[in-house]
Each structure stands twice: as C-alpha cells, then as structure tokens.
Amino acid sequence: MASKKMMFIVNPNAAMGSAGKEWPQIKALARDRLGPFQAQLTAGPGDATRLARQALIEGAEVVICVGGDGTLNEVVNGFMGEDGPIRQDAVLGFIPLGTGCDLIKTVPMPRDINRTLDLIRAPHVRPIDLGRLQYRDHNGNSAYRYFHNVTSFGLGGEVDERVNRTTKAFGGFVSFIWAMLISLLIYDKKRIHLRVDDSFDQEVMIWNVVVANGQYHGGGMWIAPDAIVDDGLFHVTVLGDLTLSKVFLNLPNLYNGKIYQVKKVTALVGKRVEAYSDQRVLLDVDGEQPGQLPVTIEIVPKALPLIALE
Helix, strand or coil: CCCCCEEEEECCCCCCCHHHHHHHHHHHHHHHHHCCCEEEECCCCCHHHHHHHHHHHCCCCEEEEEECHHHHHHHHHHHEECCEECCCCCEEEEEECCCCCCHHHCCCCCCCHHHHHHHHHCCCEEEEEEEEEEEEECCCCEEEEEECCEEEEEHHHHHHHHHCCCCCCCCHHHHHHHHHHHHHHHCCCEEEEEEECCCEEEEEEECEEEEECCCEECCCEECCCCCCCCCCCEEEEEECCCCHHHHHHCHHHHCCCCHHHCCCEEEEEECEEEEECCCCCEEEECCECCEEEEEEEEEEEEEEEEECCC
16 A cells, blocks of 8 residues: 555644644654655644545546545545545545544544554555535525544534534533533424434434444544444434433433433334424534434445444
C-alpha cells in the first residue's frame, strides 16, 4: 500500500484541537512508515468532503481520514456521488482522533498510531455498507447525504444540536450524556409516520428512531447490538412512547446492550426506511445535524472499501 498514491485529510480541530497538536508527530511517523504522501488540513465544515473528492478525482488511491466520526462522515461523502462511488478502486483509512469515534467499536481498528500505520502499509480491506438518505436541509431544500455508522431522528438530532454548540472538553462520553440529559428534560416526544420495507408501516409516538449500520453512537451508546456493517441491512431501534421516568430508569440499557429488553422499544430490520411528521423532527447523521424530516434512507451494500483489522 505504501507505493499507492495517498492523501491524508486532517481535521486539526478534532478532539478539542488535540488532532492538530498530534499531527506533526503522526506526519513524521507516516513519512517513515509509508513513504511519500500528500496531506490537506480542513478549515471548516464541508472541507473534508471537498478535499477527499478532489483527491480522488486527481488520482488518489488511498485516502486517510485523521479525526473523529464527523470528519469521517465528510470524507465518506467525498467518496460518494449522488448515484454511488466516485472511484471503485480507491480505499479509505481512518486514524481515530475524535470526540466519539463510535465506528471503531463495531469495526475493529487500532487506536495506537504505530499499529494504525502498520495496518495502512499492509492493509486488510473490508467493504462496508453505507446508508444514503434524502432529507430536508435547514433551508427547506431536498438534499442527500451518506452515513457510515448511524442516522437517527428525534431526540438524537436535538442532542447533536446541543453538543455541537457547546464544549466537548470533557470528552465524548461526558459531552453526549450531558447533552442528552438536558435534552430529555426539555424535549417533547414526536408523532411520526414510520415505514421499514413492507414489514412496518405505522404512525408512532417516539423519543428517537435509530437507523443503524454500526452498533454504537453518541459516544458509546450500544443502540443496535445486532448490527453488522456488511450484511446489507439496517437495524432499526424505535424508542417509543415511554414516560420520562422510564427513560431515565432505562438509561443504563443504552450502554449495556440490553436496550431491546425495554418495553416500548421496538427492533426492526430492513433495507429502506421512510419517515415524515407534521412536527419539526431533527436528524442526527453520524453525529452531525444537517436537517430534518421527511427522510428516506436506503442501504448501499458494500459501497466503501475500508481499511480495518481482520
């Protein structure tokens, strides 16, 4: 892999700026392990998508994302056009340096930089599924986006909005749990119409609906214990019409893998999810908050070759 044309996309602001501080050392180690490569640092939202897409168009064969799940989502979207992958032969690597980094809890990847660079040099490539969603952006326009890990709507979108405008200085777990606790106290459950393939088509009252490719989100919530990133299916967790006291009582089950044992939590499986509502229901897309319902989400099987441990 070291002989391939390689581009690093680095978010220096990831993990409260620690990624930027660590990048010079990572860069030096990478030069030693991998040989010549190019690198671009992001300066704001959307940069990672633009830089990844430009690198692929200009012939990059390996794109390495340095950052968290949000940066990785942007790079994934750089790989994908409206109708599918821009380049069939390019592969994606990930050096996890973000607040949450939930994907690596489902798809094994090393945290140690030396092990990560060794993996990139002699990679095992695992094609993973992606989700493609069509939704309404903040300007009321129809938009599309891909996700590698989790999309949710309801409370998840409210939490994202709060997390992204407050400090993450205490780390992913504390940031997300604090934002979730505050959001729970002020959030009103939403009435939505939800359809999953032809197996579920109902109007439901929900706290949150999670459409999962990976198992974890929100800094470590084990929201979809049965999800597999390359099985061609979404695992959908519907947090239904629970009372607020029952939600607080069952918060530990969001982290211990027992979420499906909670009454009024429904587990569904499918390839296509549709939802709409007369209320304002915000989206959470890999930790970002790009818009709101209505949304249509479709699985794109084995769309992205990802460097991961065997």
